[in-house]
Amino acid sequence: MTLINIRNLGVVRSTPLFSALNLVVSSGDRLGIVAANGRGKSTLLRCIAGTDEATTGDIVRARGLTTGYVEQNIPEAVMRMSLYEAVRAALPGDQADSESWRVDILLDDLAVDMALRARTLAQLSGGWQRLAMLARAWVLEPDLLLLDEPTNHLDLAGIAILEGWLASLSRDTPVVIASHDRAFLDAVTNRTLFLRTEQSPCYSLPYSRARAALDDADASDERRYISDMKTAKQLRQQAAKLNNIGINSGSDLLVLKTKQLKSRADKLEATARPAHQERSAGAIRLANQGTHAKVLVTLDDATVATPDSTVLFSTGKRFICQGDRIVLWGRNGTGKTRLIAMLKAAIENPQSSPSGIKVTPSLVLGYGDQALADLDDKDTPMSVLVGRFELGDQRARTLLAGAGINVDMQGKALGRLSGGQKARLGMLVLRLTNPNFYLLDEPTNHLDIDGQEALEAELLSHQASCMLVSHDRSFIRNVGNRFWQIDKRKLIEVDDPEAFFASQFAE
Template sequence: MAQCCKLIKKSFPNLNDDIYAYLESVLENATEDIETVEDVYEAVGEVLMDVEEDKTEEDILEVCNSILNLLKPESSKKVNGIQKMLNAPVHLGQLASDQGLEDIKEANSIWLKTTDDAARNVDSKKLEKAKELDLKKQSKKDGKEIKPNSNKYGSREATASQVISKKEVRAELSGNNNSKDIHLENFDITYGEKVLIRGADVTLAYGRRYGFVGRNGLGKTTVLRMISEKQLKIPSHISILHVEQEVVGDDTRAIDSVLESDIVRHALLLEEQDLNQKINNGGEGAQDASSRLSEVYQELEAIDAAKAPARAAVILDGLGFIGDMQERATKTFSGGWRMRLALARALFSKPDLLLLDEPTNMLDMQAIIWLERYLQTWKSTILVVSHDRSFLDEVPTDILHIHSQKIDTYKGNYSDFNNTMVERLKAQSREYESQMEFRKHVQEFIDKFRYNAKRAPMVQSRIKMLEKLPKLEPVVTEATVTLKFPDVDKLSPPILMLSEVSYTYPETTRTIFSKVDLSATMESRICIVGENGAGKSTLLKILMDRFSPTQGTRTAHRNLKFGYFTQHFVDQLDLSVCSVELMQKEFPGKKVEEYRRMLGQFGVTGDMALQQIESLSGGQKSRVAFAVLCGHNPNFLILDEPTNHLDIETIEALGNALIKYKGGVILVSHDERLLKMVCQELWVCSRGKVWSIDGGLDEYRKMVEKEMVLS
């Protein structure tokens, strides 16, 4: 390949560096497909013809023949070496010289950029055609050719393609790469024919904590999954743990499940047992086993294996596994608690890269505060998707923002990012407006003196100047999210009341709470907080008359109609249809325009309403669930953790919609931003009691932090 490069340089001395890098990458990746001179000409010949117009087709064919003679003896060795690192389609058209790309990316002033004269001699359409042709070849070779599909969102699988630099390839093959920094260069992610991310560059520096934010459905969770499944390539020596699936329930104790997540320690302990058994049995291998046993003890001591049970217990306790809960079998826990176990295993095993997707969804405020403090001392790299603004202000050192098929990096926490992004958008808008004004002024001069012979040189000079200016795009701001709950008729009080209510689980002696006295009106904005398992969901079901109180009475207005939202409601959606079809099933007999209007009130518009629900993100599914819920016209909303999977902008919109809603609202949530927006009355459900607390959320947080210090 080096000889081919020299040949091309010698034959075409005026070749632009970017075009040269492109040709080099084409030859490097297409060697297996090249069998004849015509194949070489098809790959690079047309581009070379455009570069050197004075050369004839025979001249180009002669060069192509020389390239073929140089390529074929080395083809097998070279291609295999490259393919060892590239398991996904490669962006052949985007493989340009590092220096050329950096020069373009780092140019900050709109007035200093210029185009390259040699590049202007190339027919851009032919160059793009050649790129597409080679990309198709590579896709066929990798067995990942995209097949036509009548539904452009029909594919259920996301795919990634990525450029890996030669430097990274050499470092991986040599085995000498000890850096734990992660560079994801020039990668694309698509879902069917829908492009989620195009040409993104992300660097994760070791020891930094990255918050990953952006609107629902843009690909945050998909990026985490692509990294964990190695579809996006990172160095093989970096360990990754993605907290996504809950722990499988079996007879393993909770604390043992956490301890076993440290694979090295677990393997050494098993080997220790095996060696002790061999020594006790005696025989020929006893002496070797004794020698190896000493080494095992040294390795266990080096990793502080003796302290592991205590460390695992601390993590479990922080996540709410108190007392004998740590000794219980994993199969006795619900799905939410098994997700906590998965998080505990991840924290205990300390991977080089920890991937967390909405870790606060399953946690109460006590556990959230503990997790924030624990992650603040984390030594390796974290990439966390979260929509909890308080969590994003406490944990991340950097923010990754996904938008417009790009990913931008910002230093600082979420508040720092928000302030910086606003200022950046203002600066970009000013720069765009300034250039538009400048272009307008120059164009007026050109139009005025275009046919004036005396001013012809000045006109030509200004035309060239306009050509050299980069074409800036107008600043595109993300559309504002607006949610709207239906209007309701007023009901005269009393609306809803609990008097001296107690509840004990059937066939048990466990009392969840007792002597509860609460009332709600159509103007109520009541928020319920408390640790997991304290009985918040049970209280909601008593309010809706799904559970009958063991003692006391429940009183409700005869026309009261509840709208009950839970995460289970989202999980029960029919995933095999699109949102419009789902609304047709729920509310038959209406026009399609009416279904779209109902969905549009919750931001499910355009193509999103026609996508298969399975292909929607968690937050988008929640919006569909809200549309179904409100289609039944409730006049009192009971919302149990409604913010799970909603993006920050949608949570803000939900808060504004609840403020404007004319019916009553009772909300269970631990999202501090939403609680501060909506809450007019705070109920605490804890330790067998339910009571109203003065001072709101701030006072409750202080109470929780004080209890954590005392414990």
Template sequence: MGNINLRNAGHRAGEILFSNLTLTIGEQDRVGVVAPNGRGKTTLLRALAGQAELSDGEVTRSRGLTIGYMPQEVPETALRQTAMEFVASALETETLASESWRVDVIMEELSIPQELRDRPLQELSGGWQRMALIARAWVTQPDALLLDEPTNHLDLGRILMLEDWLAHAARNIPLIIASHDRAFLDKATNRTLFLRPTEQVYLPLSYTAARAELDQIVTAAAAQRERDLKQVAQLRKQAAKLTNIGINSGSDLLTVKSKQLRDRAEKIETQVQEAHKDRTGLVKLGNSGAEARVMMAFENVAITTPDGQPLFAIEKLHIFQGDRIVLLGRNGTGKSQLMRLVTQALSGQAPPGLRISPQLTPGYMDQSLGWLPLDPSPLDYLLHRFDEGDRRIIALLAGAGFLPDRQSKPIRTMSLGQRARLALLALRLERPNFYLLDEPTNHLDIPGQEQLEVDIREQGATTILVTHDRAFLKAIGTRFLQIERRKLVEVDGPEGFFAEMAG
């Protein structure tokens, strides 16, 4: 066991990502690292793991401390390895020869099915690749564990299992998690680091409580800033008045006094803290509106697998304008197939029993962002898809956080978080009144998630949502439909499903 120490740590990547970070992370410290996309979370974790150098300050670790580090993605060079080979590759050759059982143990602990263990990683889903990454970080039995976005691509059952596993397996070692999953951070952490370009905020609280405390800190700082600026204005006004009197009367004493007031004003002004704002691109969605009361109606519609195997039936369901429907169900029950059927229906291939209002204008966003082309730049993509004009598209991209040089680079060079913001911007420009959202928060940072919540609630657009993000679905859902016993039934809320998944 031991500690990880940061002293005056900071990093620049063209601009300051974070600075002046000094803290000690010790045993039983479970730290959630929170910041917008591209603000240094991954850089910090890699530096703590010894895989990257910071621009400023230093990182020290207790003598002999070993660290398990889970990156966001499987390295491309490892995709041809089986899950077993990938996890085993973290062990030294001698250790693997004598203690190969470690690989089997961690596979069992994380409930990775036997039939998946000998398959190449490139054939596994993003969720199972994520579990293999966690297994590889833990198989060395490290003294500290660092996880970068561990819940991405995981379904709710896996997230709940991971929470329980971390509470047991990593309970006595330093644990550092970079994540945008607010509910997961509440369960898995007991400290929160809000990573910022200047003053860092580190609180001994899990995310929701820390965020409430941070809001109070920000409010108090803003009020103090206003008081300081008012005092500066008053001092300058007094100084100007004394200067005029001194000039008219020829009094050197008043001139000196005036200078003292100006100096005092300047001193206060240099100490006034700028109000901190998370610099992330936010995209505001809209609602083009509709007069129809019923946007979509199902009657005796069968949901099947692509090869025709029955999954469940919808006997009767009306989706009214303004409904925000959350689909609940275990993996394999048919959520994705229902979303596929609705998507096909919106493109003109509605099955018998499904009626769609002619006033419905759809907007679709899925977790893979597979429909987003990779070769054009964001600017070229939006200009060719929407008739908005160069100046407006450039301005919209800038508002979404894309600097001018970023607007002209291929989409494939962008992070997944940046691609998600571009997808939201395209969704806005489609001007829909009906949103079909499949895991829309997978790559969004917390400010982006909160903005999306506000937009969906305030704009009143009809929405069908599939998500594993508990905080997000509780924030926007007005109706909850659960797939159980091969039927789609309406339930009062998601809590019963959460309890069922945790059981």
């Protein structure tokens, strides 16, 4: 059954986002929408939800269709509510009392502890806030569910809950998901739309298989374009030769043949279309100045504890060596962030290094946290660069433009940048720091898939030494070469991440 019929839809804001989009959403569809940062995914979801208007085209909805929409941003008024009240408030006034049982059942399904339900959303982690917004959207069991970046801020346990909950929905319930999480898209979708400025292809396949089909189609289009342009060139060369012969011989037949060849060349050139070239949302490049030291950090039974001295775990004897790309994982609250903070402090101030941590003096740290706390929303991109590095204004502007921050945005407050732009600015700052060791906490947050792949390529091509905290399974699999797990108050090394992934998704 068709629920949504999108016909020739186009949206233009400051620039065209997409055009001539034709798409049908039917019962049972689990549709993933993939595009670079700022290319219209959220706009398309808002258009489907009816909260935004397209520039051209139509969206025809089934009669009586109800929609649940989970946006990225949380209204300030909702942030002040308890988690339970935030979900209950989504019920119409006449149902809030009589059908509050819906809230209890849904929060049970999403594995929300009773203690969390009483806390305000502002007191909860970003992951629980996301699940609360999902509950608000679903509490009335709409006919269609729209999810905008639903895995943002979720740890693996939260992603596992979300994947399991989506799998438990009726098979007829359509879900449309805009996401950059490749593993999540593979797990929960059966169709993939690649949103493009022109001609947005859609495949009845989950992300990875759809991406392979798209790459094949783009390669075929490029070969066809090159062949057509080569043929057109040959036709024009033949026409030029025949034209000369025809003029010299006075042959009307050769002159006619010349016109026919030129006409064929004109038609080929007019219909030939080059393969799609994705406009970059901003380059991601890293630096690695290298070091002669083989052992960069030594952990000698260091104790990781909370600020009130509650012991979380002990590291045992561990070494971080040049070329290591160590992925650190464990459940929330086990001490990942504390260990990262201790390593950061030891590298930045070796004289007061925490007990049990020894760093080589030649280390230059590149640090990035998921909240981008090093970037003040009141600063501007220009002030960040010229204030921290010896750069002229023109050089700074060129670097910012290369990172996807255009001239109009370079002098505006960072708070006005998108999450993707801020993430790319953070990566640019890391690059200019010219480190030889990276500490990266959720580095793929806010990065689109092209950005994630670029970051992976940079870490691998520079043979960067780093420790990573990430819940992005694809990123972990592609980048990590060592894996440390916090388990039962100990730091252990495991061969690969698959057992840990399985343990999170089996519960």
